[in-house]
Amino acid sequence: MRVLSDIASLRRAVAAAGPLCLVPTMGNLHEGHLSLVRLARRHARAVAVSIFVNRLQFLPGEDFDRYPRTFEHDCRLLEAEGVELLFAPDESVLYPVPQTYFVKPPPLAEELEGRFRPGFFHGVATVVLKLLNCVQPAAAVFGKKDYQQLMIVRGMARQFDLPVEIVAGETVREADGLAMSSRNAYLSAAQRAEAPRLQRTLREVASGRLSSQAAAAALAGAGWQPDYVEVRRRDGLAPPQPHDRELVVLAAARLGATRLIDNLEF
Numbered sequence: 001m002r003v004l005s006d007i008a009s010l011r012r013a014v015a016a017a018g019p020l021c022l023v024p025t026m027g028n029l030h031e032g033h034l035s036l037v038r039l040a041r042r043h044a045r046a047v048a049v050s051i052f053v054n055r056l057q058f059l060p061g062e063d064f065d066r067y068p069r070t071f072e073h074d075c076r077l078l079e080a081e082g083v084e085l086l087f088a089p090d091e092s093v094l095y096p097v098p099q100t101y102f103v104k105p106p107p108l109a110e111e112l113e114g115r116f117r118p119g120f121f122h123g124v125a126t127v128v129l130k131l132l133n134c135v136q137p138a139a140a141v142f143g144k145k146d147y148q149q150l151m152i153v154r155g156m157a158r159q160f161d162l163p164v165e166i167v168a169g170e171t172v173r174e175a176d177g178l179a180m181s182s183r184n185a186y187l188s189a190a191q192r193a194e195a196p197r198l199q200r201t202l203r204e205v206a207s208g209r210l211s212s213q214a215a216a217a218a219l220a221g222a223g224w225q226p227d228y229v230e231v232r233r234r235d236g237l238a239p240p241q242p243h244d245r246e247l248v249v250l251a252a253a254r255l256g257a258t259r260l261i262d263n264l265e266f
């Protein structure tokens, strides 16, 4: 695996590698990321992964400084997956001057996650556009765990005519149903035992046993602080119409200081 930290050598390596599929990450890799890497392998002969903790998508007071950085461990995992290129730039490479040009995502970016993390999708869309420009992959994989992010990136690629196929990867779960996430490491043992309730609650909504409101109340009753539980259309995340069949229920809730998100298509 070639590890590149500057854009000029990345571009040379990309030119030599041929068509690539990119998996953008913020590192601290787990089985969820590795499933995206394996999916990427099915979309191009060569796989590139980026590791970059993007300050632009963290609000003041969020976990940018303590976000787990496990570069050596990540490299070993990616080597074992046979990844060809790893792009791991410093902030000074991706943001050599303060970023003053931003992607302004559509109003969807102010809903759901955007309502509770204002500016988050501006930061995500801006860095994803930069990463796609640097790596110029034929395809890029984004996990459904971050469903709204996937929709916003897909819309950006369409509306800016980016020559990249956006591929969706399924969420990987622990045996008890908890969606894999780097932030699960913040949970205490008691919170970790409680955390699968989020997925169980989404299943109740998907099966019609609970309304979104009742689901949020059930989480609150179990000691969570829910930000939202909402049913949306899968494609584009508009509010559902009565006869819609392709739906997704999305939720974010805090367990102590840790904010977890999850979703379920139904």
Ligand code: PAF
Pocket: 024, 025, 026, 052, 054, 057, 124, 127, 128, 146, 149
């Ligand atoms: O999903 C993530 O890990 C990040 O939001 C991404 C897409 C790598 C952009 O920083």
